[in-house]
Structures are given as C-alpha cells and as structure tokens.
Amino acid sequence: MITVKNLYHSYNKDDNFAVKDVSFEVKNGEIFGFLGPSGAGKSTTQGILTGLLKLQKGNVSVAGYDVKEIKQKMFNKIGMSFEQSNVYSKLTAKENLEFYRKLFDVETYKPEELLNLVGLEGKENIKAGEFSKGMKHRLTFARSMINNPELWFLDEPTTGLDPAIASQIKDIIKQKNANGVTIFLTTHNMFIADELCDRVAFIVDGEIKLIDSPKNLKLQYGDNLIDVEYINNGETIIETYSTVLEKDKKSLKNIIENYEIQTMHTKEATLEEIFIKVTGRELI
Amino acid sequence: MKLWYSFIKEVKLASRGFYFYIELFMALLLLLILIFVVPENFESRQSEYIHLDLPKTVKKAYIKEIKDKDLDGKVEKVEIENDDKVINSRLYKTEDKEIYIIDDKKDVIKLADKKQKIGAVIKLDNKNNLDYEYYLQGYESNRLKNLILIIHNVGTDTIKTVFNKQDVRPLSTDYEVLTDRENLIPSFLTFNGSLMGLFIIAAYIFLDKQEGVIKAYAVTASTVREYLLSKVGVLLLTTIVSSFIIVVPVMGLKPNYLLLLVFLFTTGFFASSLGLLVASFYKNIMQAFGTIYLLMIAMIIPNIAYFIPSWNPTLIKILPTYPMLEGFKEIIKESGDVSYILTISLVFLIIGLILFEIANKRYKKTLTV
Numbered sequence: 001m002i003t004v005k006n007l008y009h010s011y012n013k014d015d016n017f018a019v020k021d022v023s024f025e026v027k028n029g030e031i032f033g034f035l036g037p038s039g040a041g042k043s044t045t046q047g048i049l050t051g052l053l054k055l056q057k058g059n060v061s062v063a064g065y066d067v068k069e070i071k072q073k074m075f076n077k078i079g080m081s082f083e084q085s086n087v088y089s090k091l092t093a094k095e096n097l098e099f100y101r102k103l104f105d106v107e108t109y110k111p112e113e114l115l116n117l118v119g120l121e122g123k124e125n126i127k128a129g130e131f132s133k134g135m136k137h138r139l140t141f142a143r144s145m146i147n148n149p150e151l152w153f154l155d156e157p158t159t160g161l162d163p164a165i166a167s168q169i170k171d172i173i174k175q176k177n178a179n180g181v182t183i184f185l186t187t188h189n190m191f192i193a194d195e196l197c198d199r200v201a202f203i204v205d206g207e208i209k210l211i212d213s214p215k216n217l218k219l220q221y222g223d224n225l226i227d228v229e230y231i232n233n234g235e236t237i238i239e240t241y242s243t244v245l246e247k248d249k250k251s252l253k254n255i256i257e258n259y260e261i262q263t264m265h266t267k268e269a270t271l272e273e274i275f276i277k278v279t280g281r282e283l284i
Numbered sequence: 285m286k287l288w289y290s291f292i293k294e295v296k297l298a299s300r301g302f303y304f305y306i307e308l309f310m311a312l313l314l315l316l317i318l319i320f321v322v323p324e325n326f327e328s329r330q331s332e333y334i335h336l337d338l339p340k341t342v343k344k345a346y347i348k349e350i351k352d353k354d355l356d357g358k359v360e361k362v363e364i365e366n367d368d369k370v371i372n373s374r375l376y377k378t379e380d381k382e383i384y385i386i387d388d389k390k391d392v393i394k395l396a397d398k399k400q401k402i403g404a405v406i407k408l409d410n411k412n413n414l415d416y417e418y419y420l421q422g423y424e425s426n427r428l429k430n431l432i433l434i435i436h437n438v439g440t441d442t443i444k445t446v447f448n449k450q451d452v453r454p455l456s457t458d459y460e461v462l463t464d465r466e467n468l469i470p471s472f473l474t475f476n477g478s479l480m481g482l483f484i485i486a487a488y489i490f491l492d493k494q495e496g497v498i499k500a501y502a503v504t505a506s507t508v509r510e511y512l513l514s515k516v517g518v519l520l521l522t523t524i525v526s527s528f529i530i531v532v533p534v535m536g537l538k539p540n541y542l543l544l545l546v547f548l549f550t551t552g553f554f555a556s557s558l559g560l561l562v563a564s565f566y567k568n569i570m571q572a573f574g575t576i577y578l579l580m581i582a583m584i585i586p587n588i589a590y591f592i593p594s595w596n597p598t599l600i601k602i603l604p605t606y607p608m609l610e611g612f613k614e615i616i617k618e619s620g621d622v623s624y625i626l627t628i629s630l631v632f633l634i635i636g637l638i639l640f641e642i643a644n645k646r647y648k649k650t651l652t653v
C-alpha cells in the first residue's frame with residue numbers, strides 16, 4: 001500500500017534533514033505504527049506521503065500512485081486525520097461533514113452516521129467553534145473516514161481524549177482494520193501502538209532505527225516474565241517464570257493446573273521500555 | 285460541481301463572518317453619503333454678473349443669444365441682496381454659468397467686489413465691436429486672464445473654428461454628462477470593490493490558515509485551484525452586490541449594467557487574485573498587514589488624483605486603479621466608450637489569470653505553512 005525508498009527531506013533545502021534516508025513498506029491491511037519522540041520527523045514523513053509536502057528526494061508510492069506527481073483523485077482512496085483538529089469553526093458539525101463529502105468522487109458516509117460513531121450524536125447542529133477540544137478532535141477523526149478510505153492516515157488519533165472516548169476510537173480503528181483498511185498510525189503513545197499495530201517503526205532524528213512487530217520486539221528485547229503467587233500446603237509461595245523458556249513454561253503450566261493461584265503478574269517489558277533500550281531516547 | 289459546492293460553502297462561511305458585511309455595510313454607507321450628504325453638484329455653476337451697456341437692438345440680440353443657451357429657455361427674475369440693498373436682476377442658467385443681468389453698472393462692480401464673482405460690463409466700442417470690461421478679484425490665474433483676453437480680442441468666428449478643430453476627449457465632456465454626485469461613483473466602486481476585495485480575500489485566507497482547513501482540503505479529491513476559485517467567487521459576489529447597492533439607486537437605468545457586470549467581474553477577479561497572491565507569502569494577517577496596507581495606499585492614489593483634475597502624473601496611470609476609475613466612469617455614462625471598457629476588462633482578466641496561476645502554484649507548495 002505504501003512503499004518508501006531512500007526518502008530525504010530538508011525544510012531549508014540544505015543538509016539539515018528533517019527526514020534522512022527513510023525506507024519502509026506498509027502492507028495491505030496492516031496497521032503500521034510510526035513512533036518517535038517530538039521532532040523526530042513523523043509529521044514530515046506523513047506530509048510527504050499525503051502530498052502536503054513536496055517530495056524532494058527518494059521514491060514514494062502511495063495507494064498505487066507515485067507521489068512525485070500527486071494526482072488529486074488519489075485522495076478518493078485516502079483518509080487523513082490531523083493531529084491538530086482543523087474543521088470550519090463557523091460551520092456546524094454536520095455542515096462540516098456535508099461539505100467535505102462533496103469533495104470526493106466516491107461513495108461517502110452520511111454525516112449523521114459518522115457523528116454517531118464518534119459519540120457526537122445530538123451535536124450535529126452545533127457550530128464546531130463551540131466544541132471542546134476533544135469534540136473537535138473527534139470531528140476531525142470522523143471526517144477522515146468519510147470517503148471510506150483504503151488507506152487511513154491517523155496522526156495522534158487518541159491524544160487529548162478522555163479514556164472512554166479514546167477506547168471508543170481505538171475500537172473504530174480496529175473495526176476498520178478488520179474490514180481491510182490499511183492504517184498508517186503516527187503517535188508517541190506506545191500503549192496505543194502496542195495495542196493496535198501489527199508492525200511499528202521507531203524513528204529518531206529523522207532516521208528509522210528499527211521496524212518490527214511489537215510481539216517480536218518484546219521477544220527480542222523484553223524479558224517477558226510472570227510473577228506467580230500460589231498456595232502450597234497452606235503456604236503462600238511467590239515465584240517468577242519466563243514465558244519464553246520451555247522449562248519455565250512447563251513449570252508454570254504445572255502450577256496453574258495443580259495449585260490455587262492467588263495472583264499472577266506479567267512483568268512484560270513495555271514497548272516504551274524497548275524503545276528507550278533500542279534508541280537510547282525517551283519518548284517525549 | 286465540486287467548485288460549486290465549495291463556492292456555496294464559502295458563501296455560507298462568509299455570511300457567518302464579519303468581513304462579508306464590511307463590504308455590504310460600506311456600500312450602504314457610501315450610498316447614504318451619496319444621497320444625503322453629497323449635493324447633486326458641488327459648486328453648481330460659475331456665476332457672472334453682467335451689465336449690458338448696449339444699444340437696444342444689440343442688447344436684444346445679445347440677450348436672445350444667452351436665452352438660447354439657457355437650460356429651460358426661461359428667465360428668472362431674482363433679487364440679490366447686497367449690503368442691505370436689494371438688486372433686481374434677470375437670471376439665465378446655462379450649462380456652466382449662471383448669468384445675472386444687472387441694470388445698474390455700479391451694482392455689477394459692487395457685486396463683483398462683495399460676492400467675489402466675476403463681473404463684466406459689455407458695451408460697444410467706437411468701431412461697433414463688443415467691448416468687455418471685466419471686474420476680477422485679483423486672484424484669478426493668468427490663464428483665465430489670458431483666456432478672457434483671447435476670447436475678446438479675436439473675432440468670435442475665429443474662436444468657433446478653433447473649437448471645432450479641437451479633438452474633444454470624453455474626459456473633458458464628463459462634467460457635462462455626469463453630475464458631481466455621479467462623478468463620485470467610480471471612486472466609490474473602485475474603493476469598495478477592488479480595494480476592499482483585496483483586503484477581504486486575504487483576511488479569508490488567513491482565517492482558513494489559522495483553522496488549518498486548507499490542509500484538510502488538500503487531502504481531498506478536489507484541487508487547490510477549486511478552493512481558491514471558490515474564494516474568488518465569494519469576493520466577486522459581494523463586490524457585485526455592493527456595487528449595485530451604490531449604482532442602482534443613484535444612476536437608475538442610465539448605466540449599461542451588462543458592461544458593469546463584465547467590468548466588476550474582471551476587475552474584481554484581478555483584485556482577488558492579487559489578494560490571494562499577497563496572502564500566500566504570509567502566515568497571518570499581522571505579518572501581511574504592512575504589505576496590504578502599502579498596496580492599498582498606492583492604489584488609492586489614483587482615487588485622490590481623480591478629484592484633482594490638475595494633478596495627473598503619468599506615474600499613477602500605471603496603477604491598476606486608474607483604468608478602473610476611468611472604466612467605471614465610462615460605464616455609468618450613457619455615451620460610454622464600450623471598446624475602451626472591454627479592452628481594459630480583457631487586460632484585467634489576463635493579468636488576473638496570471639496572478640491567480642502564480643498564487644495557485646504558491647498555495648500548492650506551502651500548504652503546511
């Protein structure tokens with residue numbers, strides 16, 4: 001769905017690259033996470049992929065189109081949710097969507113349907129300018145899927161939302177993905193990346209440090225351990241087992257089958273811990 | 285089709301904002317000024333006080349001549365008050381003069397003195413030629429004095445031939461065709477349409493930049509060109525509406541409205557394209573303000589020159605507002621020069637298109653700014 005080869009970008013057209021020799025591929029139907037600290041070059045890369053920034057050097061193909069010559073009809077297949085909400089504050093939620101859907105040549109959703117989906121039902125006729133930050137964000141998010149995109153760019157889709165709504169948004173993303181939508185997710189929230197992404201790329205200072213699935217990364221870098229607390233002959237015993245080593249797995253299975261378990265905690269390394277381990281950088 | 289929807293959306297947006305009403309409100313204000321504040325003609329006609337010291341027959345012939353030039357062909361008897369004394373006179377109104385015929389020579393001199401108007405005594409010299417004795421204020425220009433000298437030292441026949449040979453440009457006949465009130469309209473149209481349009485379209489763009497909606501538009505199957513054109517469309521709409529608000533009540537059916545539409549369209553398109561281009565260089569209205577302000581000042585200069593006929597430097601003729609003013613003037617005149625209007629319309633359209641294309645290129649490149 002996306003192929004990027006040796007992409008460079010410099011805002012001042014000098015050697016000060018915001019993106020340096022970036023190469024990656026996003027397969028059909030996967031959720032690809034683009035993770036990195038602030039200023040890493042995530043938005044820059046996404047900008048080039050969506051034609052907002054002009055391709056300077058490298059080869060980029062998106063949804064079958066060469067990005068060197070952006071064709072407007074490419075966007076019939078693409079949706080994009082922006083990190084900063086950008087809706088017309090003087091139009092109502094419904095008018096915003098009603099107008100936006102007219103800009104595509106493909107079948108689009110009814111505004112009401114989308115508003116219900118993101119929990120804005122009953123707010124159709126309120127001007128977006130009167131919305132809270134989170135509501136505007138949800139409207140921006142809803143707008144991005146109006147054309148039923150094959151490829152969906154999401155920039156920090158859950159940032160700044162309260163947990164209940166964030167989880168609703170995550171469900172929508174999962175649902176869409178289950179229906180075959182390819183998703184390019186930009187975030188510095190590792191929990192979301194971990195939960196949603198099939199594969200993630202770590203980007204720091206404009207360079208990709210690593211691309212792999214969260215699962216593999218944990219296997220490779222995380223010490224996946226489990227603390228088990230169980231009762232043996234009236235005594236409480238606490239033991240730690242690895243979930244990777246065969247011997248430990250067997251012991252663990254034996255305990256679970258034969259003893260009364262009090263508590264069980266995974267001490268799984270988080271994606272965040274792995275990121276720091278790999279890049280030597282905090283995710284701020 | 286997308287262009288149409290974009291346009292409708294822009295109209296909706298604009299109608300909920302403040303700038304949309306500035307132009308319409310300005311138009312109403314200007315109209316009220318035109319109707320209630322500006323007199324039909326400022327200093328209507330030049331007044332002259334004349335005493336005819338002529339033999340009866342000559343006098344009769346002379347008066348007949350003035351009477352023929354009188355607008356309604358009727359003589360008004362008027363009383364002029366001067367230093368408590370009431371002076372009887374007969375008033376003839378021609379297109380450019382109010383001629384008071386006074387019976388007493390002394391009254392002419394007194395009136396010329398007190399009312400600061402031109403006074404003259406007309407008599408026959410010994411060769412039976414008309415002899416004019418002028419009473420001036422002393423501040424009249426040499427030109428006027430020379431003119432008076434020429435007029436009366438040369439036979440009237442000679443003067444006639446000179447006039448007939450002169451190529452009379454429409455400019456000089458304007459004053460005959462347009463009242464002073466009407467003469468203000470081109471200036472108001474240029475100001476309210478193009479100058480405000482330039483500023484307002486830039487303001488619209490900056491509002492959109494601030495909200496980031498241009499980026500959202502850029503990732504749709506619609507083009508930046510359609511986006512910009514829809515903005516221009518709103519501007520054209522408001523310019524046309526506000527111009528008609530001013531023109532229709534004052535001019536009635538006199539102007540050629542089709543030509544006016546064409547001209548408003550092309551000049552409006554030019555001004556909005558210029559506004560778009562200027563706005564493309566800046567992030568917000570504060571940064572752009574200096575440039576827009578200078579541009580507007582420069583474009584107002586022809587507007588000022590318009591009211592000072594003696595000040596007409598060549599330099600201002602290259603400013604776009606100069607042909608705009610001339611064009612509007614031609615349009616509201618009944619005998620307007622159609623080919624002139626169409627020619628400058630075409631020039632404005634072409635320059636507008638060029639500016640628009642440059643602006644379009646720039647917006648495509650700077651979408652994330």
Ligand SMILES: Nc1ncnc2c1ncn2[C@@H]1O[C@H](COP(=O)(O)OP(=O)(O)OP(=O)(O)O)[C@@H](O)[C@H]1O
Nearest residue numbers: 011012018036037038039040041042043044045188
């Ligand atoms: N318009 C711009 N002009 C000049 N430099 C820019 C511009 N936008 C971004 N940069 C620079 O490019 C680099 C990458 O920025 P980018 O916005 O891609 O980071 P990011 O990973 O999206 O960060 P964040 O998580 O804060 O959104 C930064 O050093 C930034 O300062």
Ligand SMILES: [Mg+2]
Nearest residue numbers: 042043044083
């Ligand atoms: Mg960013």
